[in-house]
Amino acid sequence: MRPAQFVKYVNIKVFIYFLIAVTALYTLVFTCYYNFKDDGYILADWLINYQDGGFKRRGLSGSFFFLVQDLTGLSLNYIVYFFQFIIISGFFWLYAKLIRYKMTDLLYLSLLLSSIGFVGLLNTVTYVGKKEFIVFLLFTWFTYLLDKGKLTRYREYIFCAALFVTTLLHEVVLFYVPYFAIALYLKTGKFEYKRYLKYFLSVGIPTLLILLLGKNVNEGMSLQILANRGVHPVYGIFYWNINERDYIIEHKSEYVLYLISLLFSIFHLGYYLKFLNNRKVLSILLIGAFLFSLPLFYLAIDWGRWMYIHMMMMIVLFALLLKESRSAYGFERIVINKKFYITLAIIIFSLIYRVEMSGKGFTFQGILYRVCIAPLELLNKM
Template sequence: MNKIVQYFNIKIFIYFLIIITAIYTLAFTWVFNLKDDGYILADWLINYQDGGFKRRGLSGSFFFILQDLTGIRLNYIVYFFQFLIIGGFFWIYTKLIRYKLTDFLYLSLLLSAVGFVGLLNTVTYVGKKEFIVFLLFAYFVYLLDNDKLSRIKEYVFCILLCISTLLHEVTLFYVPYFAIALYVKRGKLEYTKYLKYFIAVGVPTLLIMLFGKNVNEGMSLEILSKRGVHPIYGIFYWNINERQYIKEHITEYSLYFISLAISVFHIGYYLKYLIGRKFLSILLIGAFLFSLPLFYLAIDWGRWMYIHMMLMIILFTLALTKGGSIYVYEPIIINRKFYITLGIIILSLLYRVEMSGWGFTLEGILYRAFVAPLELLNKI
């Protein structure tokens, strides 16, 4: 084991994982866009033209204007911005950890079934609007970490968070991470600074609640058809009582508690080695509780867990020590911590968490790499 780990460069492996995940995410987003996917593409095309102001409608109206100006297919226009947002996130994250002293335990977070590996496990995670939040938070943390977050830039982020909420209301439920990042960097509570971030997402959310129309007011499919997009399922067909759906599929949804318990243990074990972990643990529990309405209102439980893990992966870079090389990493020492971390990684690679439905299945990366190909060959 010692001979194996002494040649294992954690930082190079993280770069490799970032590249593979980015290519996979961008490739499948492209595939979904080309086939007029009713969830991934159509979600970006909710618009104000059908019935007026509504949740998520800003993006569709913006893309309609661009199509009118350029004459380019909506599929291509949407993908161009998805490419910038998704690619931008992976680029900023790479810059964020470039000179950080990463260790085996931090790598385990990326290999969590609801971390970077979650994208490889569950293709329906790709192309979603939460990448806007990932990009904003990664850049926010990057500026914080390099002492470049000025007062003016903070207000710019508030404006961007407001816009992001109009693009997808999920932004509201994860805004506590911006306040937690400020605390982790500065080591003190600054309530007045945090307030403006909550106001930035709270105001558009309140406007949506008071004046927002339905996602589909009856003309959306016709409008899209005239513009060359023909989804045959998805957000514009959505007519499900989500709370009732969860009750009817309680067996599958109860499995999410297994995945949640594994993730809580994983994060708890990581926090064990951080300074000031007790108060940070309380803040992270608070951030999770703040998002609980999402689990009550919408069926994508795996997706909400995945967003939490991705934001924590970004957040924890603030606690990593800076080094002098882009290849710097903490050498692996064979001890009890190593074996526990290795056990967590193997378990993470064994299972996956579906976006909605089965909350725990033994069809993770190891299954897809070694079992599924054999099953396919056997069928042939």
């Protein structure tokens, strides 16, 4: 069978379902692994609390989990993982529902295979179990309701309340709230500034309270409080005393590599937008969303993480623009032409390189290296 005939029968939708399942399983397994070894970032970030010093950024989750532990007597590791499991599973399930009756194509699949998309989770294990999955879940649910015409005014206010609470769990939501406004624009086709304002206020007010009244993440007793509750992190956020701006400057030779990943991602997204209607307005809005997040890149060292969140939000956002399908397995058949070859080249390159959360912004240790080469290197060492 010739390649042109073979690719006609490649079901893009089935492959996307498979990728969702693999990524979800991988994320849940490694989140569990890091939780039960008392990881100082993936577990401990959920255990920042108000008991040590009072009101602070991210402290709501820890105080909530302490309350649950007091009521149930269960280990914090189990309690936190239960909620992580619900949040992470909920995101992947809702995303699958969002695209279920959509016509997906090879170019849309290429977004998921981006080194800072779904494949980013497989490339960089430290992306798992983070609080941004709450943002992914909220935005996917929001987009799903928009797509189905079920986002009532009452539900909009529920989302605003959820965004307010989520900001108290992790302030990162502030920098990605423009995607909610962009999704509304894509659905309605008009700018509704008053409608958008309540979303920005929902994250802006708690952020302002944190800036004005917030204490340090660790006021001196956090580790003792956790130890008394059976958790013993030996590194991580409670030990963090690095000036992040100085760190970036000192490691500028590594951080400059993020420019390579960023430029390739811009090319990738630009090529995707080329085939969309009203792409000029959408391009401006997406640039605006990225510029809105620039303070993150100045304040914190996890540049790969910030890029990864942007790509995940856009993957969900672009699902709004996919054509409707009567079948859950509907996809656009692959045609061998110039678009196919460019998309294929994008996919291959995406699988070759890797973007670390912080540090090296570009290495040739992508999923192909990790699957095909790294095991052989390990065997040779053994």
